[in-house]
Amino acid sequence: MIEAMPVITTNPAAGLRIEGLSRHIGGRSLLSDLNLQVAPGECLALLGPSGCGKTTTLRLLAGLDAASAGRILLDGDDISRLSAGDRRVAMVFQSYALYPHLSVADNLALGLRIRGMGAREREERIAAVLELLQLSELRLRRPAQLSGGQRQRVALARALLRQPRLVLLDEPMSNLDAQLREELRPELRRLLCGGEQPVVYVTHDQQEAMGMADRIAVLRDGHLQQVGSARELYERPANRFVAAFLGRPAINLLPPEAGRQLGLRPEHLQPVASGGIPARLQRREWWGNQQLLWLESARGDLRLLVAADLELPEDLQLGWRPDHELWFDSHSGERLAGP
């Protein structure tokens, strides 16, 4: 497997650097002491359940909300004190935020017009970006006359047009159906990533995060849990939350024993002839390429992911390889080095 790696640059200051970023309102902490770095051309996904602080982070980066503490550095410049309009940050909103009264071309032109760009340069740039996103045919349509996928492309075109120093995306695909999302992922990566600007991508969909991003930052209740490649997060989760949040079907967490808790991924359990945990088959979900088995055992309910054609008896024994064990401190939830 080829693992996507962040682009390595010679200038350590290049890219986005978030230092101690926090936001509190009315005694409630939405984001606490976030530290992150995103290299030029790198796509970082902010992943977490709703209310975890991912959208808050994005709005702080854009300058739409004010930070309570911390700094945001872009290529070494502190942009935290700049107004949103001066940051040269582009954002793609979940709703796409297209101007409903303007055609596709005018949606793109408005920002350039506001910045005082001349008509000729404007036309050229718009034509180029419409070409790039295969939107030229639609240039005179209004947003209401476009499909969801087309609207999303227009929003993307509008963000790229400005040649921003930082691109932010807030759940850009959550309004599209699952099939379209899957199709668009490679296109979105091709358009956004590997350029000069860092990309921060907010999503609650782990599959999207894993498919889109070079690295993933998992947030929970305003605190950063772990940041790393999808594989690092999956194989070496920092804590129980990350282990449970990533991976579907979710990890099996066995009942705690002596302050420790064992986690086993459903695909890591396997039927064994003897010496395993005795278990009884309760329910079977057949997925075509795989099947998910729900089992009852002395160590709680277990989920088991196996090949679709595997025939199993009602009563069986389950084993696993020791190197697949993930041990957690049952109180703090932190992952322990070993058993």
Next chain:
Amino acid sequence: MSPSLLNSLLMLPALVLLAIVFAWPLLDSAWLSSQASSVLTGLSPIANDGANWQRLLGDARFWQDAAVTLRFAAVSVGLELLLGLAMALVLHRPGRGRGWLRALALLPWALPTTVLALGWRWIYNDPYGPLNAILRAFGAPPYGFLTTPATTWLFTVLADVWKTTPFVALLLLAGLQSIPAELEENLVLEGARPGQILRRLTLPLLKPWISLAVLFRLAQALGVFDLVQVLTRGGPAGSTESLALYAYLNAMRFLDFGYSATVVIATFLLLVLLTAIGWLLLVRRPLEASR
């Protein structure tokens, strides 16, 4: 029963009600405008071959009142629109106590017109009212706000603006709240200043609501009666007499019901004409352009 028949049946009560309270009085007035019906005829209608309409065409008082009414409507609706927009923009801003502020802003609109007209009559009183007290404090001579024919209309406009601006503001506020916040945020990220946001985004998106407010208010202002009746009784020298007031005077003071009906129908036709023009300009054309 077919769905369309059911639909028609369900509409029937509303149509009957409209016919009773709207179509019937209107048709009755239209008929009455073709009759002589005054003290001279013993208040019983006698057909007079369109003499009422002939009289109307040559009635200088009618045409002056039409001009007064149009001026009143145009200036007060224009001012209400500007102030209402400003008020809506302020009330739209997030902030502490916004709910209270909104309730407070609506208060003038909730007052009965007669009550506020009496209030304004006192405010404008010459020489004892509060406005003249302020003038006096600055050493200026008292001013006849309601007795100077050249300017009294302006003060009736101000009283009307005070009352109905909240209505316009409320309508426009509803419009503002229908605009998704991300649109403005995206424009902010594109570097737009507040004035540019207003011109490029807010006003264009608010246009249907503005049109609605203008049409509503225009129809109301062209039929203004209670405010002028209580505030000035159409004076001084008929300078604030509205068409509705003239129709009322014809019926209730001169007891000429036939001619009063003629004025009513003429006013109604004027109103329909102006509203239709407004609708064509403000609603239909933009709708077609957006298709």
